[in-house]
Amino acid sequence: MRLVVPAGGIGGARFLRGLRADVPDAEVTVIGNTGDDISLFGLRVCPDLDTVMYTLGGGIAEDRGWGRADETFTVREELAAYEVAPLWFTLGDRDFATHIVRSQMLAAGYPLSAVTEALCDRWRPGVRLLPMSDDRVETHVVIEDEQGRRAVHFQEWWVRLHAEVPAEQIIAVGAEEASPAPGVLEAIEAADAVLLPPSNPVVSVGTILQVPGLREAIAGKTVVGVSPIIGDAPVRGMADACLTAIGVETSARAVAEHYGPELLDGWLVDDADAAVATDGVPGIEVRARPLYMRDTESAAAIAKATLDLALELRS
Amino acid sequence: MRLVVPAGGIGGARFLRGLRADVPDAEVTVIGNTGDDISLFGLRVCPDLDTVMYTLGGGIAEDRGWGRADETFTVREELAAYEVAPLWFTLGDRDFATHIVRSQMLAAGYPLSAVTEALCDRWRPGVRLLPMSDDRVETHVVIEDEQGRRAVHFQEWWVRLHAEVPAEQIIAVGAEEASPAPGVLEAIEAADAVLLPPSNPVVSVGTILQVPGLREAIAGKTVVGVSPIIGDAPVRGMADACLTAIGVETSARAVAEHYGPELLDGWLVDDADAAVATDGVPGIEVRARPLYMRDTESAAAIAKATLDLALELRS
Numbered sequence: 001m002r003l004v005v006p007a008g009g010i011g012g013a014r015f016l017r018g019l020r021a022d023v024p025d026a027e028v029t030v031i032g033n034t035g036d037d038i039s040l041f042g043l044r045v046c047p048d049l050d051t052v053m054y055t056l057g058g059g060i061a062e063d064r065g066w067g068r069a070d071e072t073f074t075v076r077e078e079l080a081a082y083e084v085a086p087l088w089f090t091l092g093d094r095d096f097a098t099h100i101v102r103s104q105m106l107a108a109g110y111p112l113s114a115v116t117e118a119l120c121d122r123w124r125p126g127v128r129l130l131p132m133s134d135d136r137v138e139t140h141v142v143i144e145d146e147q148g149r150r151a152v153h154f155q156e157w158w159v160r161l162h163a164e165v166p167a168e169q170i171i172a173v174g175a176e177e178a179s180p181a182p183g184v185l186e187a188i189e190a191a192d193a194v195l196l197p198p199s200n201p202v203v204s205v206g207t208i209l210q211v212p213g214l215r216e217a218i219a220g221k222t223v224v225g226v227s228p229i230i231g232d233a234p235v236r237g238m239a240d241a242c243l244t245a246i247g248v249e250t251s252a253r254a255v256a257e258h259y260g261p262e263l264l265d266g267w268l269v270d271d272a273d274a275a276v277a278t279d280g281v282p283g284i285e286v287r288a289r290p291l292y293m294r295d296t297e298s299a300a301a302i303a304k305a306t307l308d309l310a311l312e313l314r315s
Numbered sequence: 316m317r318l319v320v321p322a323g324g325i326g327g328a329r330f331l332r333g334l335r336a337d338v339p340d341a342e343v344t345v346i347g348n349t350g351d352d353i354s355l356f357g358l359r360v361c362p363d364l365d366t367v368m369y370t371l372g373g374g375i376a377e378d379r380g381w382g383r384a385d386e387t388f389t390v391r392e393e394l395a396a397y398e399v400a401p402l403w404f405t406l407g408d409r410d411f412a413t414h415i416v417r418s419q420m421l422a423a424g425y426p427l428s429a430v431t432e433a434l435c436d437r438w439r440p441g442v443r444l445l446p447m448s449d450d451r452v453e454t455h456v457v458i459e460d461e462q463g464r465r466a467v468h469f470q471e472w473w474v475r476l477h478a479e480v481p482a483e484q485i486i487a488v489g490a491e492e493a494s495p496a497p498g499v500l501e502a503i504e505a506a507d508a509v510l511l512p513p514s515n516p517v518v519s520v521g522t523i524l525q526v527p528g529l530r531e532a533i534a535g536k537t538v539v540g541v542s543p544i545i546g547d548a549p550v551r552g553m554a555d556a557c558l559t560a561i562g563v564e565t566s567a568r569a570v571a572e573h574y575g576p577e578l579l580d581g582w583l584v585d586d587a588d589a590a591v592a593t594d595g596v597p598g599i600e601v602r603a604r605p606l607y608m609r610d611t612e613s614a615a616a617i618a619k620a621t622l623d624l625a626l627e628l629r630s
Contacts (some may be wrong), residue, residue: 041416041419042418042419042422042423043415044413056534072387072389074387074389074408074409074412075390075408075409075411075412076412077412078408078411078412078413079412079415079416080414082412082413082416082434082437084416084419092392093387093389094389094390094393096390096411096415097389097390097393097394097396097397098393098397099355100356100358100390100394101356101394101397101399103357104356104357104399107357107385119397122396122397122398137549139389148474191416210404232550250318262449266467277484
């Protein structure tokens with residue numbers, strides 16, 4: 001079985017770990033969001049790709065959900081002593097090595113997809129991890145605060161400002177001119193189904209869908225998604241701040257309608273949102289299930305439900 | 316009093332620490348050798364500049380003589396896990412931060428002299444530390460081994476091969492086209508004396524002297540040097556392998572004759588080489604003194620003797 005999973009960070013990574021546990025023999029291609037990527041201290045950091053790689057490769061810091069386990073922060077301490085910015089984005093020593101290797105390869109001319117493959121030679125995540133594009137797409141957020149109205153890098157809004165300043169607009173700079181990375185369209189084409197994990201529908205899955213050709217290719221397949229919203233709140237992260245920015249209500253129903261029946265065939269909502277399944281969403285098959293990913297076992301159950309619905313809708 | 320000290324790594328740094336202790340009010344400009352600089356993992360490493368900066372700034376690992384005190388090696392361990400080369404050049408986590416800051420500034424367009432000044436803002440070495448040139452000069456060594464006759468980077472010969480393969484030739488690639496860094500010629504011009512520490516006469520002081528204009532400018536001043544050779548052996552390092560490569564005997568006399576009376580006015584040899592002082596070297600005033608730098612106190616005594624001789628010869 002061939003599956004494609006467009007994924008952001010923690011939510012996507014944990015869903016994928018569940019999927020791997022449920023169907024270990026499936027060929028899973030992950031299309032990773034690179035809109036959150038940022039250059040820090042001259043090094044290229046790809047938070048979402050790394051979270052997927054570390055989580056599936058057994059190197060993630062489980063408690064934080066990002067960065068490496070058994071991490072130390074000596075390099076960061078030294079950068080602070082040099083008074084170089086930005087220190088609001090924390091990188092550990094082990095993590096730095098990943099960025100050093102990536103930056104060196106990028107500087108040598110390798111595209112991000114080749115670099116990611118090389119990094120995965122070490123981590124062996126059990127999936128094929130592809131960046132959505134080798135071209136630079138960068139999510140910027142338009143905000144207005146005491147410094148005036150301006151666009152900041154997504155990470156500055158998300159990590160430094162904790163998404164507390166309202167986002168007026170969220171723009172995937174460069175997306176229009178980007179091409180899917182090698183293998184992305186082919187993987188979608190060959191897929192039995194596309195599963196949308198409970199990643200951020202705006203800045204993770206939403207950014208991936210903005211790469212020209214990806215939305216159309218994915219829409220052509222059987223697509224089942226997992227709601228990242230339970231009740232009226234995101235399971236984790238601050239997806240509500242992103243949804244508000246694009247005028248979408250923070251609810252399982254609104255996200256399904258935002259993706260729309262052109263894209264989605266099936267949608268899993270949490271039991272807390274069973275009314276969405278009962279009332280229905282036009283053109284989308286909605287099922288209610290327990291959606292909290294507490295551990296690999298519960299993530300595997302969610303992945304199984306997602307896949308089962310996809311296979312059911314496909315036949 | 317204004318002094319200029321062309322310096323390599325450990326020997327130069329320890330001499331400078333002694334000089335600072337002896338004449339804390341002197342304005343000391345250090346012309347640092349950059350021929351040993353190397354790009355590793357995409358980062359720019361300047362071993363000699365850093366050894367001077369760390370030693371005078373109180374951050375050096377005293378036991379090793381290079382790199383940072385209280386060092387850890389987590390990044391290196393991770394790079395090894397990614398199987399990226401070269402691992403024969405050891406960089407610690409604290410040290411990595413220096414190279415990250417330097418590389419970021421160089422990539423942003425700052426010349427090495429400005430970068431070095433910025434790094435020294437933290438370390439406050441008590442001297443003005445200038446690279447010999449902002450242009451890239453790289454010491455290469457021609458060797459012949461089982462892989463054939465070839466030129467390797469100085470560090471590959473020195474660190475990886477432990478200088479055990481004979482050097483057929485030592486070339487400062489780029490030196491002919493290099494210009495002295497801003498401030499270097501002015502500092503020499505304004506100096507009351509130039510002191511040559513017991514740095515490697517071939518690949519440290521010798522490389523500095525190959526930057527066009529530097530030899531002539533230094534030769535125009537009162538110059539007193541400290542022999543890096545005691546008896547028939549280098550005090551530390553493998554200077555003998557370098558001297559052999561350029562056809563100079565490993566002795567205090569031969570190094571003085573190699574520098575020559577056009578450059579040197581005075582020369583300090585160790586008491587073990589008192590015969591050189593007794594017999595004399597034509598055109599050079601030679602004095603015998605204890606030259607082992609065991610601690611800052613003995614280094615200060617050596618620096619004082621060097622400076623005293625310079626002031627004596629100048630008057």
